[in-house]
Amino acid sequence: MRYSVGIDLGSTTTKAVILDEEGRVRGRGITNSRSNYDVACEVALTEAQIAVRFSVVEAALARRGVAAERQAAQVEALQRAFREQQYRGELVVLKDVIGGLLESLHADTEQTRAVLGILDTMDTETRELYGPKSTRKSDFFRDIAGSRYLTLAEACSRDGGPPFEALAGLFDKAILDVENTPSAEGGFETFALDAAHHMDEPIPELEDAVNEALATPLEQISSVGTGYGRARLPFDEGHIRSEILCHGLGAHAMFPGTRTVLDIGGQDTKAIQVDGEGIVTSFQMNDRCAAGCGRYLGYIADEMNLGLHELGPLAQQSHRPARINSTCTVFAGAELRDRLSLGEKREDILAGLHRAIILRAMSLLARSGGVSDEFTFTGGVARNPAAVDALAGLVKDNYGDVTLNISPDSIYTGALGAALYAWRGAALAVA
Amino acid sequence: MTDNDNPLTVSKDLSQDRQKRMIADHFDRLEAASENGAPCVYTFVPGNLTELLLSFDALPVLPEINALQSGMRGKSKEYISLAEKEGHSEDVCTYVKCDIGMKRSGNIGPTGQKLPDPGLLLLSYTGCFTFLKWFELLREEYDCPTTMLHVPYQPDGTITDSMRKYVVDQLRNKVIPALEKLTGRAYDEERLSELLARSARAEEDLVAVLESAKHTPSPIDAYFGGVYYVGPIFTSFRGTEDAVDYYRELRAEVEERVRLGKGPIIPEGELDEEKYRVVVEGPPNWTHFREFWKMFTDEGAVVVASTYTKVGGVYDNGFRHDPSRPLESLAEYCLGCYTNLGLPSRVDMLSRYVQDYNADGFLINSVKSCNSFSSGQLLMLREVEQRTGRPGGFIESDLVDPRYFSAANIKNRLESYFQMLDQKRKGGGR
Numbered sequence: 001m002r003y004s005v006g007i008d009l010g011s012t013t014t015k016a017v018i019l020d021e022e023g024r025v026r027g028r029g030i031t032n033s034r035s036n037y038d039v040a041c042e043v044a045l046t047e048a049q050i051a052v053r054f055s056v057v058e059a060a061l062a063r064r065g066v067a068a069e070r071q072a073a074q075v076e077a078l079q080r081a082f083r084e085q086q087y088r089g090e091l092v093v094l095k096d097v098i099g100g101l102l103e104s105l106h107a108d109t110e111q112t113r114a115v116l117g118i119l120d121t122m123d124t125e126t127r128e129l130y131g132p133k134s135t136r137k138s139d140f141f142r143d144i145a146g147s148r149y150l151t152l153a154e155a156c157s158r159d160g161g162p163p164f165e166a167l168a169g170l171f172d173k174a175i176l177d178v179e180n181t182p183s184a185e186g187g188f189e190t191f192a193l194d195a196a197h198h199m200d201e202p203i204p205e206l207e208d209a210v211n212e213a214l215a216t217p218l219e220q221i222s223s224v225g226t227g228y229g230r231a232r233l234p235f236d237e238g239h240i241r242s243e244i245l246c247h248g249l250g251a252h253a254m255f256p257g258t259r260t261v262l263d264i265g266g267q268d269t270k271a272i273q274v275d276g277e278g279i280v281t282s283f284q285m286n287d288r289c290a291a292g293c294g295r296y297l298g299y300i301a302d303e304m305n306l307g308l309h310e311l312g313p314l315a316q317q318s319h320r321p322a323r324i325n326s327t328c329t330v331f332a333g334a335e336l337r338d339r340l341s342l343g344e345k346r347e348d349i350l351a352g353l354h355r356a357i358i359l360r361a362m363s364l365l366a367r368s369g370g371v372s373d374e375f376t377f378t379g380g381v382a383r384n385p386a387a388v389d390a391l392a393g394l395v396k397d398n399y400g401d402v403t404l405n406i407s408p409d410s411i412y413t414g415a416l417g418a419a420l421y422a423w424r425g426a427a428l429a430v431a
Numbered sequence: 432m433t434d435n436d437n438p439l440t441v442s443k444d445l446s447q448d449r450q451k452r453m454i455a456d457h458f459d460r461l462e463a464a465s466e467n468g469a470p471c472v473y474t475f476v477p478g479n480l481t482e483l484l485l486s487f488d489a490l491p492v493l494p495e496i497n498a499l500q501s502g503m504r505g506k507s508k509e510y511i512s513l514a515e516k517e518g519h520s521e522d523v524c525t526y527v528k529c530d531i532g533m534k535r536s537g538n539i540g541p542t543g544q545k546l547p548d549p550g551l552l553l554l555s556y557t558g559c560f561t562f563l564k565w566f567e568l569l570r571e572e573y574d575c576p577t578t579m580l581h582v583p584y585q586p587d588g589t590i591t592d593s594m595r596k597y598v599v600d601q602l603r604n605k606v607i608p609a610l611e612k613l614t615g616r617a618y619d620e621e622r623l624s625e626l627l628a629r630s631a632r633a634e635e636d637l638v639a640v641l642e643s644a645k646h647t648p649s650p651i652d653a654y655f656g657g658v659y660y661v662g663p664i665f666t667s668f669r670g671t672e673d674a675v676d677y678y679r680e681l682r683a684e685v686e687e688r689v690r691l692g693k694g695p696i697i698p699e700g701e702l703d704e705e706k707y708r709v710v711v712e713g714p715p716n717w718t719h720f721r722e723f724w725k726m727f728t729d730e731g732a733v734v735v736a737s738t739y740t741k742v743g744g745v746y747d748n749g750f751r752h753d754p755s756r757p758l759e760s761l762a763e764y765c766l767g768c769y770t771n772l773g774l775p776s777r778v779d780m781l782s783r784y785v786q787d788y789n790a791d792g793f794l795i796n797s798v799k800s801c802n803s804f805s806s807g808q809l810l811m812l813r814e815v816e817q818r819t820g821r822p823g824g825f826i827e828s829d830l831v832d833p834r835y836f837s838a839a840n841i842k843n844r845l846e847s848y849f850q851m852l853d854q855k856r857k858g859g860g861r
Contacts, residue, residue, distance in 0.1 A: 228839070242847035245854065268840075280851045282816070284825060285844065367809055367825075 001026070002219045004426050005048065006418025007041050008243065009033065009227035012266035012294065012380060015415040016044035018052055019423045021221075027051030028412050032140045034179045041225075042182045053188040053213040054079060060209035074206055077132070081195035084130035086186055088123070090141045093184040095119050097174040114161045115170060118152045137307050141185070142175055189214055222426035224418040228267070239422070244270055244283050246417030251376040252278025253416055255405040259372035262361055262391070263413070264381035266294045269361050271368035278417075284368040292327035292360035294380045299332045300353060304346065315350035315386035322352030327360050351386060358390040362398065371395050374403040378413040382406050446681040450663060453673045457490075458540055464490055464547040470614045473549040473569065476743045478556030478582055478765035480606065482626035482670035482752070487614045491667045492546060494565070498529040500541035502717030502831030510536065511832055524561045524800040525832040527568070534572060551613045552577040553606065558584060558771040559803045578609040582765045588776035590766045598762035624754040626670030627761075631751040636678035637664055638746050643685045644735040645788055648705040650688035652695040654734035655724040658715065665743030670752075697728045706731030707852055710784045710793040712738045712777075712811065713804050718833040726842050730849045736784035738777065741769040745780075770803040778814045785819040791852045794824045794845075799835050822855065824848035 001020060008015045010033060018027040029047025033040045054075060061071045098119065102112050125148065128134065136144055153167035161167075178184050192210050196202055224239050226246040251261040252274055261272040269292060272283045286293065301308045322344055326335055332353075339349045365371055375395060381387050392404055407413070464471050470489045474480070476496065484491050501507045510532025511525055517535075519528050533539070540546045552566045552575060563579070570577050580601050583594045607618045640660055644653045651657070660681060668674040688695075694702040698721055709727075711734045716723050727734065744750075745767050753760035769777070785793050795812055797805045812823040826844050829835035 228843070242843065242850050244843075244847035245850050279854045280847070282822060283847065283851075285840075369813070 001052070001216060002221045003052070004222045004419055004422040005045060005220060005224075006246070006415045006420065006422055007044060007223065007225045007227075008246065008412075008414035008418055009037055009041060009225065010265055010414070011228055012298075013411070014040040014044040014227070015412050016041075016048040017412050017415040017419040018048045019419045021426075023420070023423050023427075025416065025419075026055055027053075028409065028415070030139070030411065031185075032142060032179075034142075035176060036180045039180050039182050043185055046182075046185065046187050049218055050082075050188045052218065053192070053216065056213035056216050057206075057209045060212040061205055064205040064209065066203065066205055070203070074203055077199050077201075078192075078195055078206065078210070080130045080132070081199045082188075082191050084126055085191035085195050085198065087130065087141065087144070088126055089186050089191065090178060090184050091119065091123055091126070091145065093181055094145060094174060094178050097177045098170055101170055101174055111162045111166065114156050115167065118149060118156060118167070121152055122148050137309065142179060146171060146175065222422040222429070224422040224425070226414050226418040239425075241418055241421050243414050244272055244285070245280055246414045246421065247378060248272050248274040248280040248283075248417065249278040249420050250413035250415070250417030251378055251405075253420055254407045254409070254413065255374055255376050257374040257403070258376040258405065260365065260368075260370070260375045261413075262365060262375070262377050263379040264292075264294055264357070264361060264377075264387070265379045266298075269293055269364055271361070271364040273369045273372070282369050284364045286360075286364065292357045296327060296332055296357065297353075297381065297384065300336060300350070303333045303336050304350075309383070311350055312354070312384035312386040312388075314347050315354050316347075316389065318345070318347040318351035320345075320348050321355055322348045324349070324352040324356045327353075327356045351390075354384070354386040355390045355394075357381070358387060358394055361391070362394050366398075371399040371402055374405055376405040376407075376413075378407075378410040380411055382410045444680075444684050446677055446684055449673070449677050449680060450659070453663060453668060453677065455542065457667050458542040458544050461490055461492065461540065461547055462544040465545055469547075470550045471547045472551045472553050472610075472613070473566075474553040475556055475559075475562055476665050477558065477768040477770055478580070479665070479669075479743065480553065480555050480580075480602075480761060480765075481667060482623055482630055483602075483606070483610065483761060484553075485626055485670055486619055486623040487610045487616050489551075489610060489614055490547075492549065493666055494530045494569075495526055496666055497533060497540055497546070498526040498831055499717045501529050501533055502833075503720055504541065505718070506533070507718060507831040508833050524565075525830050525835075526800060527561060527565045529831045530565070531568065548573055549575050551575060551609055553580075553609070554578065555580040555582070555606070555765060556768065556771070557582050558768070559801075561802075576609060576613070578606055580606055580765065582771060584773070585766060585771055585776065586773045588772060588779070590763055594766060595759055595762045598765060599758045602758050602761060620757055623757045627752040627757055628754040629672065629675050630664075630670045631753070633664055633669065633674045633678040634744075634746045634751050636675075636682040637661070639682050640678070640685050641736070641740065641747060643689055644733075646689050647708070647789070648692065648694040648702075649708065649733050649735050649788075650685050650693055650695060652697065652702075652724075652727075652734050653740060654711045654715065654737035655720070655727070656695055656697075657734070657737055657740040661740045661743060695733055698724060699728065702728055702731070702733060704731050705733050707792075707849055708733055708735045708788065708790045710734070710736045710781060710788060710790045711796060712781055712793065712808065713796040714739045714742075714798055714801065714830060715796065716798070716828040716836050717831050719828075719836045719838065722838060723828075723836075723841070726845050730845065732849060735788040735790055738769055738780065738784075741780075743768070745769055745772075774807045774811060778811050778818070781811065781815045782818045785815065785821050790821065791856075792821045792823060792848070793819075794826065794848065797825065797827045799827070799829045800832070801830065822848075822851060824851075 004019045006017050014031055014033045016029040017025060020026045027048040028051055029044045031040055031043040058071055058075050098115060138144060149171045150168055154164055157164040196206050196210050224241050226241050226243045247261055247263050251258045258274060263270045268286050270285045273281045275281050297311055298308060301311050395402055471492055472484050472489045473492045473494060476493055481491055501510055507529045511528045513532035513535045514528035538546045552569055554562055554566050566577055611618060641653055643650050663674045663677050694705050709732055744764060750767055795808050797808050816823045826841050
């Protein structure tokens, strides 16, 4: 398959979207941006290629006459088994890196034994982690392994083992190396067959389908990069587009009626107006300060010891949202502690904070030319239900009834726009 | 306003050499004034009464220019901190804080020479409220006489007889007596008229230089390059032979560039390909001037017209200093400065520039320090977009506070803007 790819290098995550020669989305991949942008791009692309190959597996099963429901169940089980193998592979790398660290630090036997014990337990837990009914708070190795490692380390030091800080410090040091070893995650070819063999009830057609996916050549014919780190992307200048243009086009592709786009990302908020072709006609973005962006919610989550995804649902429980004006990321912690100490409820404070963020976005929207029908909300914050509620309410108050679009794949909007630019470029080159 | 860093000197054009010499001589005179007691007047660029001062042999010192030069020389951060230490808040105009900080650091000017104390503070433009406060601070510092010329705002873009008379009366009854007292000389209208005649000659050539940008490719950058071109006429040289010679030479050089079909001179040499023609509203950032400029040239963008190059006088509407009506024409000059115009006039001017200079679009650099400039800019953006059908872009920075220049953010917006223009041209193709 010949494909075009768009890569969106964001401050928090890096996304890749692969389109086939007809311009259809065939695969999406995401990873955390880590400290190494080149690796992040490589991993995101690999993940998107993995998704493409899974779609080949599905199509191959269909051709072999496997019923739709069965197909889906098989592919879902294969994916879980694949992720499990991938996780195991990364655990091996983690073990190697931590082993090297222990050696270079001349760690004593007690510490070494404790750490190896933790890693062994993590290994044995893997099956359960990727079991049929399991849910994971994140898809990134750093988060999944980190959460397990730290929980186990805490228990270990509580039971008389080495101090928690020493154990946690080792993981923090090691994870950077693990993440920056691209081979640690591995591609489809590394784990797919193993995964098929490790599944509980593989149907006979599955192995053939996997082999077909493995044999499918993937040839990249064009690429476009975007995002804050785009200058660092391994693309030449002609293949780099501003994320504002990419978001505009991506939102148009997802919802062709889009005229206004709001994107709230990790460190910037963009209000974009597009024409009927998805071409940007005007835009505004936050200036020097990242107040009210996704990162702000990140700090709040850390401060409350919650996962980022837990903030929205908690805020939705509020009946009396607090009135908060400041969305200064730096003062977020102080604002929160201050209000908690005054006896305000967590959910009320959170509801107030979400509203404050959206108020800031409303100002940018107004400055960019207002909200026109249809209105598409993208970026990581679009996945937060409390932010969406606040936005829907304020848009209705200020602009009346407007269709609000939010795609479950909204995080890929920029990458999709970039992929479309790449695809159009390839099509032009052929013509 | 050039100094040794002037990137345009790479061309080794005669005009640049002359400008450099003119500035060096002026600062030599100012340095000597500290010892020989030559009368010095501190005043501002908009509405400056340079010819009147020169007719009294008084030397002008321009605190705004010193502040922007400090910004370009990397000194402003330190100066601003000094002023903030004294209690000037973060929200105070950074030109003011930079100037106060420079005073605290020995009042060493852009050429490294000491500046003389003022014998008179002449506030000849009141469209900026900060100017009033700025001179109140300087009056505390220097304990010297202060004269204020109240210049009525032009709300609807016209100068009425009563407005003109009001300013002329103040010139006659307040400003001239103050200058007579400072210098011990009597007002000499004939001498003033001679100076004004020279001003008009230089203004004629300046307009030709600025309007040369109507050619494609434009032989000049009318914003980044433009600030060097307006330097002499905005500062201490209007009315001098030097200024006449400078603008005559500059005009000839620019006309030669037009003849040869050459693009503008940029810090890296010459711009080879003019990909975008834009109009810019608002002052530039001075602390990252070259970096800012490079963000344009890297994209092949040339600024073909700007409003900032009109803050010290709008001449392309036909106004010239008139030796036959010396005080009246000085009054009209003060009333006509760009920031003394109401929003409708500014919208008219920007729209006209976009059309007359065949620009692809226009950009607003909104600076935190200057309310005179920044208020209403978003409204102007929408209005100009609507009238011209060409897209506007909006960036934010500051005059001389480096803390407010976020290179990544500005570059992001500029790149997005230019790519947007590109998209529009291709009609949504790729």
